[in-house]
Amino acid sequence: MHDVLIIGAGPAGLSAARWCDELGLDTLVLEQQEEVGGQLLSVHNPINNYLGIHATNGAELRDHFVDQIKTSDFDLWTNVEIESVDLKAKRVILKSGEELRSIATIIATGLRRRRLGIPGETEFEGRGIIESGARDRDSLKGKDVCVIGGGDAAAENALLLAEVCPTVTLVHRGRKMQARREFTEALPTNHCVTVFPESVVHRIIGSEQVEAVEIERAGAIKPFQMAVQGVLIRIGWEPNTDFISGQLELDELSYVIVGSQQETSVANVFAVGDVANPLAPTIAGAVGAGATAAKVIASRLGR
Ligand SMILES: Cc1cc2nc3c(=O)[nH]c(=O)nc-3n(C[C@H](O)[C@H](O)[C@H](O)COP(=O)(O)OP(=O)(O)OC[C@H]3O[C@@H](n4cnc5c(N)ncnc54)[C@H](O)[C@@H]3O)c2cc1C
DSSP states (O other): OEEEEEEOOSHHHHHHHHHHHHTTOOEEEEOSSSSSOGGGGGOOSOBOOSTTOOBSSHHHHHHHHHHHHTTOOOEEEOSOOEEEEETTTTEEEETTSOEEEEEEEEEOOOEEEOOOOOTTTTTTBTTTEESOTTTSTGGGTTOOEEEEOSSHHHHHHHHHHTTTOSOEEEEOSSSSOOSOHHHHHHHHHOTTEEEEOSEEEEEEEESSSEEEEEEEETTOSSOEEEEOSEEEEOOOEEESOGGGBTTBOBOTTSOBOOOTTSBOSSTTEEEOGGGGOSSOOOHHHHHHHHHHHHHHHHHHTTO
């Protein structure tokens, strides 16, 4: 039995854990990945907007966080697979069979990239479907690529890849892109980039590696195949709440609904960071919410 069980070790979960420890709460953090840091590990650009630290990328900021928690006394288990959670009973059962109990629970499970759910998307992961334009740029040099999505991330990646790829086809569903003006103005002037609005990718095709995508364009009689060797999918994010859905109040996009003290609709269950922040997700917000939840729990437990 722990005082606090924290699920997720991104900035929100780590901050909550640091504060729980400082406030004398016996705390266990569960993280499904091998490494802590959450989305920070996908940030390949400098982070200049987290007050007090300038980091050349997310991994560097994560390392600062890890340095700071090294001396803390909470338990952190990584590579953990949760089998089931009973929020009311404050009970978590792991795939390994272990049962964990706590007085309070903090959900800090953040977001994951939204998926298309089309054939080929899973099969070609790491075999032509790339994770990041910035990180995988060198391996895509000289290859034709398709970027799927209509927001900032899709536009920015398309421009980045156009520096090394002969053709970049940007496919998005809407009539207009949702990206910032600096990107939407740069795209038409880039001779390597072609934008297909009102278009949908139905399939990613290949044998060993990605070889083509099947695209349906508005007004076209039938879908057509376009040869590409790389595909980058950037269609937004969604909260990691499937494992608790039905047990507490979620909004229409499945984010956890919380009050000003990060409390959820279930007594002594808190949600912090991006999983409970659909409007303004930031590292600072996640870290602050983690601290708030820990302080509220400590005061309720009389610490
Ligand atoms: C490319 C990019 C650039 C960004 N740039 C900035 C920036 O400049 N400034 C800024 O403030 N923010 C930036 N952000 C946003 C920032 O990274 C997030 O707001 C922040 O990481 C949210 O922290 P979090 O702890 O709430 O969630 P996350 O970082 O998503 O961490 C959640 C953790 O929970 C774990 N988890 C999920 N489900 C389970 C489960 N069932 N069991 C156990 N563990 C689980 C995940 O593996 C993950 O480690 C950026 C994000 C991206 C992707």
